[in-house]
Amino acid sequence: MSQTRQSNTGRSNTSSAILGILSTGPMSGYDIKAFADRSVRPFWAVSYGQLYPELKALAAAGLVAAEAQPRGSRRRTVYRLTERGQAALANWLAEPIEGGHELRDEMLLKLFFGDPLSPSQLQSFLRQMRRRHEEAAANLTKQEARLGSRAGALRLAVSRFGSEYHRFRADWCTRLLAEIQGGARR
Amino acid sequence: MSQTRQSNTGRSNTSSAILGILSTGPMSGYDIKAFADRSVRPFWAVSYGQLYPELKALAAAGLVAAEAQPRGSRRRTVYRLTERGQAALANWLAEPIEGGHELRDEMLLKLFFGDPLSPSQLQSFLRQMRRRHEEAAANLTKQEARLGSRAGALRLAVSRFGSEYHRFRADWCTRLLAEIQGGARR
DNA sequence: GGTACCATGTAACTCGTTACATGATTGT
DNA sequence: ACAATCATGTAACGAGTTACATGGTACC
Numbered sequence: 001m002s003q004t005r006q007s008n009t010g011r012s013n014t015s016s017a018i019l020g021i022l023s024t025g026p027m028s029g030y031d032i033k034a035f036a037d038r039s040v041r042p043f044w045a046v047s048y049g050q051l052y053p054e055l056k057a058l059a060a061a062g063l064v065a066a067e068a069q070p071r072g073s074r075r076r077t078v079y080r081l082t083e084r085g086q087a088a089l090a091n092w093l094a095e096p097i098e099g100g101h102e103l104r105d106e107m108l109l110k111l112f113f114g115d116p117l118s119p120s121q122l123q124s125f126l127r128q129m130r131r132r133h134e135e136a137a138a139n140l141t142k143q144e145a146r147l148g149s150r151a152g153a154l155r156l157a158v159s160r161f162g163s164e165y166h167r168f169r170a171d172w173c174t175r176l177l178a179e180i181q182g183g184a185r186r
Numbered sequence: 187m188s189q190t191r192q193s194n195t196g197r198s199n200t201s202s203a204i205l206g207i208l209s210t211g212p213m214s215g216y217d218i219k220a221f222a223d224r225s226v227r228p229f230w231a232v233s234y235g236q237l238y239p240e241l242k243a244l245a246a247a248g249l250v251a252a253e254a255q256p257r258g259s260r261r262r263t264v265y266r267l268t269e270r271g272q273a274a275l276a277n278w279l280a281e282p283i284e285g286g287h288e289l290r291d292e293m294l295l296k297l298f299f300g301d302p303l304s305p306s307q308l309q310s311f312l313r314q315m316r317r318r319h320e321e322a323a324a325n326l327t328k329q330e331a332r333l334g335s336r337a338g339a340l341r342l343a344v345s346r347f348g349s350e351y352h353r354f355r356a357d358w359c360t361r362l363l364a365e366i367q368g369g370a371r372r
Numbered sequence: 373g374g375t376a377c378c379a380t381g382t383a384a385c386t387c388g389t390t391a392c393a394t395g396a397t398t399g400t
Numbered sequence: 401a402c403a404a405t406c407a408t409g410t411a412a413c414g415a416g417t418t419a420c421a422t423g424g425t426a427c428c
Contacts, residue, residue, distance in 0.1 A: 004263065012415070013292055020299030030379050040298055041270040043291040047417060054380055074424040076379065096314060097292050101323055104388095106283050112226055112344045117279055122238030122340075128282060137288065144372055152307075155213050157362050158298045176343050198387070216407050233389060238409055260396040263409065289415095378425070386417080397406070 011088075015054050017044055019081060019089040022064060026080035029055055039155075042140065042162050055079055063088050107169075109178075122180060130173035137166035201240050203230055205267060208250060212266035215241055216354055225301050225341075228326065228348050293355075304332040308366060316359035323352035361363075 021027075022036050029052055036046040058064045063085035069078045081089070105130050115124060140163040147159060192357055205211075207221050215238055222232040244250045249271035255264045268276070300308060326349040333345060 013290075013295060014415080017295055017299075020295075021298065023302075028379070029381090030377095040295060043289045043294040043298075045288060045290075045416090048381075049417060049419095050384095050415075062257040064193045071378080072425070076378065089299070092304055093296055093300060094307060096311070097296070101293075102231060102232075104199075107287075107345060108344050109199060109203055109206075109226060110279055110283070111340050112229075113203075113209065113275070114278055114279060114340050115338055116209075121280060125282070132286060135291060152301055153366065154300050155299050157365065158294050161294060161358055164358065165354075168351070172347055172350065179343065180339065200387080213408070215409090216405095220406095231388090234409075235389060235391095235411095236387080257406080259399070260407065374428090376427085379419085381425085383420085384418085387415090389414080390412085392411085393409085395421100396409085398404085398414100400402085 011092075012054075013044070013153055014046060015058060016089065016092040017046060017060065018051070018054060019063060019092070020083055022079060022081040023086065024090055026067075026078050028069075028076050029076050043158075058085070085164075118181065123177065126173045126177050126180075128180075130170045133166040133170035133173070137163045137170060140166065197278075198230060199230070199245060202275065203232060203280040204237070204240060204244065205249060205271055205278070208265055209275055212253075212264050214255075214262050214264050218265075229344075244271070298348040305366065309363065312359045312363050312366075316322065316356045316363075319352040319356035319359070323349045323356060326352065335343075354359055 003026075018035070018074055021032050021039075024035070027035070029048075032055075033046060033048060033051055042045070046170060054062065055066075058065045059079070062082060064079045065082050066077050069076050111126070114125070117125065127169060140159065144156065144159045144163065147156060149156075151159070188311065203222070203226060204218060207218050207225075210221070215234075218241075219234060219237055220230060222230075224231070241250065242251075245252045248268060250265045251268050252263050252265055255262050255269070296311070303311065326348070330342065330345045330349065333342060335342075337345070337362070
């Protein structure tokens, strides 16, 4: 009993994301949030409401170390990854993903029950979805350009995934639009 | 005060999914769950833990009507969509989706922080992901075939989305595998 | 003096899953 | 007898968001 937890097994992915971010260097909770918003945000959002409690839990588990580093009289706690934290991160990375890919896709849900919609309603719905995905794809493409070649191959690939994914969805909308057009004419 | 809720606005998507399922005909909670598992499951899972309480709430709101229809001495409650329920469903369908598409993608999260992985670990990770998506795509393709032309155009399209989506992800894995191969050789 | 940003936190809430409990019916 | 399936439910938990509260600092 009371076996010390030496891996991150059992912790949430968000907690691992925090460890991952801290593996780039020590920083404050605020910095972690900013880092997350600039990087993993499109596929893994992190909110303060989870971040600060989780940092405390990680510190209690010895995976990160907290150090007070006030700026002037503004309090500030900087966290750094401990060796055990680094091990936990490596551990999490090496673990296979369990359970399959649970989706929650409101667009598909509405379309599945979308028969009662009039053709024009359906059309405007699909056009709206398409526009959103096109915008998202454009934004991510821009972000990739900004990333340039400063980032590692994996980070670039992940970023590319984002724009390609939204492009995929936008194209799917286009195809479905064409299909219902054709069907209506027949 | 005490204004009767005449639309489904403010209710969860799961609640709308239930209304959508009931729009195909009256059925018991058990039947709804079975229906959901056969249809929307890949993009919108429904569990008993939500279903039964939600059915009570929908009945209380007057969107569905409950009728006791025991089979032998086994109790059974059959729900049907009321007119207000039908209106609520139509309403939900017509509402634009608010907020953008929040993803939670463990694969991308791991890859983003995947630099510490050895090339062979990375390779096996990507191959595993690819295999899973290929299997998922194959299953959904089979399901589409079973659906045949009995289903409406929208349902077919949604089902097609599923297999194409998994195919997209599998292909992305393949491309990334090729890329890291090439990079390692250089 | 105001605005934007740095910084940390918590309480309430929503959504959803998991595990359990209970019992009837049907088919082998 | 037994397993599978029909049928309904709840309690505990987990993950995550939102809204709020508080206060310092930098710059115009």
